[in-house]
Amino acid sequence: MSGRRFFRTIQVKLVIIYLLLILVAMQLIGVYFISTVKASLTDNFTTNLKEQADILSKLAAKELSEKPNSDSETDTNSTEDLSLVVRNLFSISGTEVQVLDGNGRVVATSLQVPESYIGKKNTSLAVSRALTGISDNEEEIIDENGIRKKVIALPVTYNDNDKVVGAVYMVASMDNLYDTVNRVNQIFFSGTIIALGLTGILGILLAHTITSPIQGLTRQAAAVADGKFDLQVPVLGDDEIGRLSLAFNDMTIRLKEALSVNEEENEKLASILSNMSDGVIAADENGKVIVWNRRSQEMLDVRTCEGCNLPDLLGMPEQKFQELQMGREQTVILSRGDDEDAGSDDAEGVLRVTFTPIHRRDKGITGTIAVLQDVTEQEKLEQSRRQFVANVSHELRTPLTTIKSYAEALNDGALDERELSERFVGVIRNETERMIRLVTDLLHLSRLDSNQAPLRRRKTNVHEMLDEVADRFSFQLRQKSIRAAIVVDRDLKSAWLDRDQIDQVLDNLISNAIKYTLESGSIELSAHKQDTATIAISVKDTGIGIPKKDLSRIFDRFYRVDKARSRNMGGTGLGLSIAREIVKAHGGTVSLKSELNVGTTVTFTLPALQGEGETA
Structure with a gap:
């Protein structure tokens, strides 16, 4: 060879x-x-x-x-x-x-x-x-x-x-x-041999003068193919090969500049794709994925998109993808979720996918770019807004209907009967108070959402605060024969917090614990240091508990486990939501553990601060 x-x-x-x-x-x-x-x-x-x-x-x-x-x-x-x-x-x-x-x-x-x-x-x-x-x-x-x-x-x-x-x-x-x-033939043959020998030597020398620059060009071309652009081909003359060497050197310089610009653009593109909050996937005309960014992998929960088929990756029918690829439609909403947690809203994700066909001159559509946007939070907010409006409307409609009915009854003659009219007026007063509580809670939530409820931190004795909460609910506790216990760590003396708002949190938690704890049950209020900068306060009861399927939504606004019983007990469904917002405003967290027919424990944490933020 x-x-x-x-x-x-x-x-x-x-x-x-x-x-x-x-x-x-x-x-x-x-x-x-x-x-x-x-x-x-x-x-x-x-x-x-x-x-x-x-x-x-x-x-x-x-x-x-x-x-x-x-x-x-x-x-x-x-x-x-x-x-x-x-x-x-x-x-x-x-x-x-x-x-x-x-x-x-x-x-x-x-x-x-x-x-x-x-x-x-x-x-x-x-x-x-x-x-x-x-x-x-x-x-x-x-x-x-x-x-x-x-x-x-x-x-x-x-x-x-x-x-x-x-x-x-x-x-x-x-x-x-x-x-x-014959002698002339021999002389001529010898002369031919000598001439061929001299011609061979001269041919080698002459060919070397031609091939040596070509070999230099070949080596330089191989070096350029390997990415080495610093070498230059020597220019040995002003002939065709010399001009070729000059043109090759000029081409190498321009190629180096073009590759540098291309690499810079690629790095910019890669940086943009890597840091985009949206997912980007590019596929060829056959739907095979050729470019993607890290965000798209996170959204689709896949390790790699290499060699994948875009319709299969997005989980859509081939016909639908072809319509999107041809530009008939541009945007599609995809719902993605774990099959095991299909009933859980938190497990579901909503993606808005925008398709843009890639056109090339004289070749038509040669690929598709899909931009993925996670609109799960937007959808949840929109759903929460719709549900909030529906819940508020429902919560206000019920007492208003009751008030209207009893007012019409009084107007129709019940006002003449004193006992009946007093009972009707009492119902109207209770429903009005219920509406006032609902509106008050809504206004409180609105102030918390818009940060219009500033914290007034002051040094507060934790044990004293829990004792006062238990005293406020002593009548209700005695009515249901519920035992109340307060447990506070000895080394936990005080914390810097907004006493009024934390009292409201504790009142909501104690009120719920009393409502859903059967007679002769028990409630425990405890406080301890979780670490050097955090304290944890818990309200534990032995009530009826909360079903597991409702735990994830228990802090949602207007959410009730047993809506009929909660409404009869005078609840608005906003107490836990208000408690969570107050704790978040303090920089803490709220968690809830419950077991059906065993009891419920609600724990919230607060930073133990002094003055303007020094550790207590």
């Missing part, structure tokens, strides 16, 4: 391209040059042979033209002279030369042993063509020893009448010529 990758590098490719170009060029030049040299040598060789044959034909023309008319002695002498000339001229070059008469018989030869050839007839095609007067007779042959030879045959004519009187036959070896060509 590494070898294959090496051959794919630009440097190797450039070197190979250079080598191939040089090789192809050298081959083309070599083919042309060697073929030209070979043709030139062959032409020179052939021309030289023809010139020699032409000279020899002129020398032999006279002797061959006189041969038929001469005697035998003269013929013999002329033949020997011609053979001597031939041997002297062509013995050095190694060319075989034959002089033939008109019948094709060998008259003279350049061979050292002429006896075997003299007088024999040469039957070659070239000789036959030459004897017929054809001058262009040449060919290349390869003998039995594998030697390439050149064959030339020229006719010998006499000048008087151009009669062919014989022929000159020459066979010359071409080994020297081809040896020369």
Whole structure:
């Protein structure tokens, strides 16, 4: 794999391209040059042979033209002279030369042993063509020893009448010529090898000058991909690669700035999402959650939203989600609660979810942003307001109806009967007093809610305060034979509090304890230090208790466990609410424990302060 990758590098490719170009060029030049040299040598060789044959034909023309008319002695002498000339001229070059008469018989030869050839007839095609007067007779042959030879045959004519009187036959070896060509080939091959070697070295150097900046760019690109923007690519020239390096450095700087801005914006967005009081969830076009904040997890009570489907996460039907996603509806109210505590109002949560589709140019809707707002408290306040209005209306309507009925009865004649009229007037007076108490409690609650009931703290003896409360209700206690006990820690002497308002709290608690405690029961008032800065005061009775399902709402305004009996006992349903608001104004808390048919214990805590807030 590494070898294959090496051959794919630009440097190797450039070197190979250079080598191939040089090789192809050298081959083309070599083919042309060697073929030209070979043709030139062959032409020179052939021309030289023809010139020699032409000279020899002129020398032999006279002797061959006189041969038929001469005697035998003269013929013999002329033949020997011609053979001597031939041997002297062509013995050095190694060319075989034959002089033939008109019948094709060998008259003279350049061979050292002429006896075997003299007088024999040469039957070659070239000789036959030459004897017929054809001058262009040449060919290349390869003998039995594998030697390439050149064959030339020229006719010998006499000048008087151009009669062919014989022929000159020459066979010359071409080994020297081809040896020369082979040496030229070897020289050219060696030159090609040397040229390729030098080209390879130069190609490597040249390719390195090109690939080295590219490698630098590659390393810088890898560093940029890893988030390293401080390195710069060296600019080695003003060529294309140099301008590319400048552009890359400029791009790196701009990319760094863009990423810094992007990171800053992302951090701002993440900070905004993390600190929003509303939950934010973003989903893609398929409803898969891609972005969310911590508040949305808290609202939906999930560990993570990663990979979740938004409709499943919000607990809504898919069709409803699609309608919201398409923008047909924008807001939906979701109620979430624990199944185990479905009957408890505190366990329920109300979320207002606002959907906003994400639009992208040329792609339509590509996602949805859901903003979650916890409107549980708002809904509770709204419900409390509606219930408060209904309760006030009901509480006022009942005595008003009673007063109206008895007033009409008096008007219709009951006023004339003294006993009956006195009873009717008593009922009207009681109902009026009940309305006055209700309005007084409402005004007190209103002042507490609007912080218009300032605390007048003063140093108060706790034991003395509890004794006075028990004395105020001694008549009611004796009427029902209820035993009252007061228990105060020895180290608890006094506390800084608003005596009048705490007396009202204790009066409400003792009054309720007496109302709902059967005859011969008991009530215990106790006070102790909860810690160095807090005291706890408790009212414990052995009354009928409160059902468990009503404990969570016992401090709500106008809430009664047994509405009919409470109303008959003269209660307005606001006593515990007023007590809670007074204790909260002091900076304390109220808690209630009760068991049906066993008893109830109400405990409230107060800070033990001195003066402007020093610990008692």
